Amino acid sequence: xxxxxxxxxxxxxxxxxxxxxxxxxxxxxxxxxxxxxxxxxxxxxxxxxxxxxxxxxxxxxxxxxxxxxxxxxxxxxxxxxxxxxxxxxxxxxxxxxxxxxxxxxxxxxxxxxxxxxxxxxxxxxxxxxxxxxxxxxxxxxxxxxxxxxxxxxxxxxxxxxxxxxxxxxxxxxxxxxxxxxxxxxxxxxxxxxxxxxxxxxxxxxxxxxxxxxxxxxxxxxxxxxxxxxxxxxxxxxxxxxxxxxxxxxxxxxxxxxxxxxxxxxxxxxxxxxxxxxxxxxxxxxxxxxxxxxxxxxxxxxxxxxxxxxxxxxxxxxxxxxxxxxxxxxxxxxxxxxxxxxxxxxxxxxxxxxxxxxxxxxxxxxxxxxxxxxxxxxxxxxxxxxxxxxxxxxxxxxxxxxxxxxxxxxxxxxxxxxxxxxxxxxxxxxxxxxxxxxxxxxxxxxxxxxxxxxxxxxxxxxxxxxxxxxxxxxxxxxxxxxxxxxxxxxxxxxxxxxxxxxxxxxxxxxxxxxxxxxxxxxxxxxxxxxxxxxxxxxxxxxxxxxxxxxxxxxxxxxxxxxxxxxxxxxxxxxx
Numbered sequence: 001x002x003x004x005x006x007x008x009x010x011x012x013x014x015x016x017x018x019x020x021x022x023x024x025x026x027x028x029x030x031x032x033x034x035x036x037x038x039x040x041x042x043x044x045x046x047x048x049x050x051x052x053x054x055x056x057x058x059x060x061x062x063x064x065x066x067x068x069x070x071x072x073x074x075x076x077x078x079x080x081x082x083x084x085x086x087x088x089x090x091x092x093x094x095x096x097x098x099x100x101x102x103x104x105x106x107x108x109x110x111x112x113x114x115x116x117x118x119x120x121x122x123x124x125x126x127x128x129x130x131x132x133x134x135x136x137x138x139x140x141x142x143x144x145x146x147x148x149x150x151x152x153x154x155x156x157x158x159x160x161x162x163x164x165x166x167x168x169x170x171x172x173x174x175x176x177x178x179x180x181x182x183x184x185x186x187x188x189x190x191x192x193x194x195x196x197x198x199x200x201x202x203x204x205x206x207x208x209x210x211x212x213x214x215x216x217x218x219x220x221x222x223x224x225x226x227x228x229x230x231x232x233x234x235x236x237x238x239x240x241x242x243x244x245x246x247x248x249x250x251x252x253x254x255x256x257x258x259x260x261x262x263x264x265x266x267x268x269x270x271x272x273x274x275x276x277x278x279x280x281x282x283x284x285x286x287x288x289x290x291x292x293x294x295x296x297x298x299x300x301x302x303x304x305x306x307x308x309x310x311x312x313x314x315x316x317x318x319x320x321x322x323x324x325x326x327x328x329x330x331x332x333x334x335x336x337x338x339x340x341x342x343x344x345x346x347x348x349x350x351x352x353x354x355x356x357x358x359x360x361x362x363x364x365x366x367x368x369x370x371x372x373x374x375x376x377x378x379x380x381x382x383x384x385x386x387x388x389x390x391x392x393x394x395x396x397x398x399x400x401x402x403x404x405x406x407x408x409x410x411x412x413x414x415x416x417x418x419x420x421x422x423x424x425x426x427x428x429x430x431x432x433x434x435x436x437x438x439x440x441x442x443x444x445x446x447x448x449x450x451x452x453x454x455x456x457x458x459x460x461x462x463x464x465x466x467x468x469x470x471x472x473x474x475x476x477x478x479x480x481x482x483x484x485x486x487x488x489x490x491x492x493x494x495x496x497x498x499x500x501x502x503x504x505x506x507x508x509x510x511x512x513x514x515x516x517x518x519x520x521x522x523x524x525x526x527x528x529x530x531x532x533x534x535x536x537x538x539x540x541x542x543x544x545x546x547x548x549x550x551x552x553x554x555x556x557x558x559x560x561x562x563x564x565x566x567x568x569x570x571x572x573x574x
Contacts, residue, residue, distance in 0.1 A: 016208045023200030031193040035186055043150050046173040047139035051152035053098055054171040055137070058154040063090060063105065067167040068158045071107050079121040087114045088121070101149050101174040105156070107167045108133060120145060125170065129153060132168035140172075148175040240303075240323030244271045244284060246316045260323050261298050283307035284319045295326065297518040302326045388412040390419035395465070399430045403437065404463065407444050411461060416451045418444070421464030421479065428469040428554040435527070436476065439520045439548050443480040443531075446517065447543075450484030456541035459483050467554045474554030479534070481545040486537020495533070495544075496521050520548065527551050 057063055066087045070077065082088055091103040091114035105114040110129040112121050126145050131138045132153035139152045151172030158164045215223060240260045243252030253267045266274050272281065279296045284307050293306035304324045310317040363372035389408035395401045408418040430436050440463075447461040466477040487495065496517050521531040529549035537543035 015211065016204055019204040019207065020201060023197060023204065027193050027197045027200065030196070031189055034189050034193075038186065038189065043141065046150040047141070047152060050100065050150065050171040050173055051137065051139055051154070053094065053100065053103070054152045054154040054169045057091070057094055057103060057105070057171065058156045058169040060090070061159060062086065063169070064156055064159045064166070066090075067105060067107060067113060067156050070113060071158075071166040076107065076111050076113075076122050079118060082113055082121040083118040085113075088118070090114070092116065099173075101151075101172045102144075102146050102170070104170040105167060106170070108165060110168075113167065116146065127170070129168050129170070132170075133165055135165055144172070146172070146174075149173060150175065238325070240321075242276075242280070242321040242323070243310075244319040244321070246318045248272060250274060251318070252320075257323055260301055260303055260325055262301075280305055280307075280321055283321060297522055302519060388418070390417065391422065391424075392420055394420045394422075394424040395426060397426055397429050399433055399436075400426060400465065403433075403440070404444075407441070407448075411444075411448045414448060414452055415459055416448050417458075417460045418448075419460060419462050421462050424464050424466070426465050426467045426476075426554075428467050428474045428556050430476075430553060431474075431555040432553040435523060435550060436553050438523060439531070439550055440478055442517065442520045443478060443546050443548060447480050447482035447484070447546075450543050451482045454482070454484035454541055454543060455539070456483040456485075469554055469556045474556065475529070475549060475551040476553050478548040478550070479545065480548075481535075482537075482543040483541040484537065484543030485539045485541065486535075486543045487533070488539065490536075492533035492536060496531070524548055524550050527553075 066085070070087075076082075077085070087105050091105055094100070095103040095116060102116050103114065104112060104125060106112055106125055106129055110124050110133065112123055112125060115121055127140065127142055132155045135155050137152065137154050139150075141150045142148070149172035151170060153168055153170045155165045156167040156169055158166045218226070237254070238256055240257030241252060241254045242250065242257050245251045248271050250266050250269050250271055253265050255265075258265050261276060263275050266276070271284070277296050277298050279294055283294070283305060293304050296303050296305055302325075304326050305321060307319050307321045310320050360372055360375060363369070363375065388411075389405055392401065392405060392408075395404065404418070404420070411418040444461060444463065451459040451461055461480065461482045464479040468475045468477070517531065524531050528551045531546065531548045533544060534547045535545040537545070
């Protein structure tokens, strides 16, 4: 079946035509009403002028005497006598002097005694004279023998103060003369109406351009579809989306952005003063148009933020900022690094472990049982694997032993001695290895890097751990110091700024550099703890000392024994 194509008029064109039609209708109605009012005014003025002239003629003593004399006679004089009489001459003189259409004088019966057309003298008037002959004045608009007119009728009284009515005077002005006056008066009206119509047309075109600019040339159906699509897309994605209009206002702030930044919806706020990280604002600066994505820490999360300039044809629409959550990826990466470190340490110790077994087997083969027992006792005291961590025996928790031991191997490879402080006392067991790995690993890694970069001849990192085990969960206190050169001229809070790093290499996007201390501080504070600088250190060592407090990551020995340790026993028995 062939499809029928229907060409629909654009909404902006429909709006323009509707506006033009309304403007034209209003102008025409206004001009018509104005013209009608002017016509009525001119007609009323003509009636009043006719009434004044009729009164003047009816009050003339000669007219009154002439009409009274004819009224006393029996019958009406012939037309030729009337045409040559004084009444006809007086009426015509007044008519010509005033420009009236007619000045008619009648007797008490309505017969014409004076008329512009002498042939109609002696005839009865074509309009009803009864009102005037009854003693009342009247203004009229009617059509007589001379055509349509606006006039007046006034009674003529007998002379010498008599109240008797002997006739009437009719005066009229032609409607054609009224129309000519209207034409003269209507020119300003027409000019005004034309100007109003032109102004309305120009305003309609300007409004149409304004509407097209505001809607970017889109039709209402397209705008409605875009709104539905925007809501569906922005609220259905896990990435945060922030739209900044060209005037610096936040126009889009989806739920994912509010969740990732841990701030309420900021739609409508000024971007420069909004409660968002400063790194995001720097991305939307003109100089940062081609800037790469950056990593920031906000709301206890590691976010990758990028900004792009938005254009529609040649119009600047502002900026679009995208936020992607990399927190879980960062945590998994750190856990994987910890596992890899521990695996490397175990492989490094494999040969020593094998040698120990061969030694025990040798003692047994030569019946040196006492030597074998003594050797086993020594191994039991120091552990089957010997990590390069001084005073590692102060750690009772197996997870801390393994993790710090692996970090010791890593530090040893870089020429740094990792040691456990003498005040270390950990009675419980680690219940949340993920957060402990993040905080402790960052602090040790930073301390090792500082020791390597320092000028001290002896490179070392010292870790002290204390736990405060309670019934509802324990707090782990971590103190890490090093032999580096300290913070120098830096303020303690500067090292917790996002993007700060002591690495000689530039911070790469996505590399995770410059986020360690900021991340661990937010992680600790989210749990109700904190990370701070105890001592800034000095040049040549000792270096800076950091302290971290992490609540809720330790279990008591009894609780741990019913959990992880019991599981290990079940596995070993099974």
